Amino acid sequence: MKRLAVFLLLVTSAPGSMAASENLPLDSVYINLSDKASLQRGARLFVNYCLSCHSAAYMRYRRMAKDLDISEELLKENLMFAGDKPGDLMRTTMPADYAKNWFGVVPPDLTLIARVRKPDWIFTYLRSFYLDESSPSGWNNSLFENVAMPHVLYGLQGNQRLVSKNGADNGKPVFTLEKAGTMAPEEYDNAVRDLTNFLVYLGEPVKLDRYLLGVFVMLFLGGLLVLSYLLKKEYWKDLH
Ligand code: HEC
Structure with a gap:
């Protein structure tokens, strides 16, 4: 009984933002860890667009390259910051105090993020950024309200506006694309799927x-x- 009480306490005291966003409808993503090409594309996106702020500090470059069949030359040329070595952990170059100053929060390590937030959540999150002039970064997110993270993939997706918070089927939000990105919407969805696939791999490489x-x-x-x-x-x- 005591154990049950502790469990309930833990469940109900989960961080507010997490509890709130759990009720929102998510888009589902197909995860396939045996699709090496998808994981490689995801790794590339991750290194180019995420690693500048977030670490994946439980993963080493060399391990990732081995798991995803990436050659050492390709790894060095495309997937590592200058100065890093293949044996290094995947750490961000942004100092934590700098990030805290800039965003108000330190961007969390993403190694285990796909286990904390489920793949569907991440997939939806990365497709739910919209322009919001009232927010400090100029961006907001319908799944994670007032998020401190700017929309780093806007160059690919383009700029979305929120038309309605829950006007679509199953209470999902409706967006309009105000300015197109370099990718067509389907292409962007595929890229985000690759990235989510990669984050799932990061959380459980032995899978x-x-x-x-x-x-x-x-x-x-x-x-x-x-x-x-x-x-x-x-x-x-x-x-x-
Ligand atoms: C410019 C810095 C920056 C970049 C680049 C960046 N993020 Fe973030 N990210 C943040 C910050 C800051 C937060 C914390 C947001 C908050 O708590 O309000 C965050 C939060 C997140 C979260 C939510 C974590 C949670 O609380 O559960 C996820 C998921 C995430 N980022 C994924 C990504 C991915 C994937 C990329 C690459 C496409 C990326 N981020 C690139 C700054 C960044």
């Missing part, structure tokens, strides 16, 4: 190994099935 292990186990069990069947036939042959 890739587990998939492979799963295949071996199935093959092994399949082989065993054939052997047992043959054995059964052999035994019963004499009895008939």
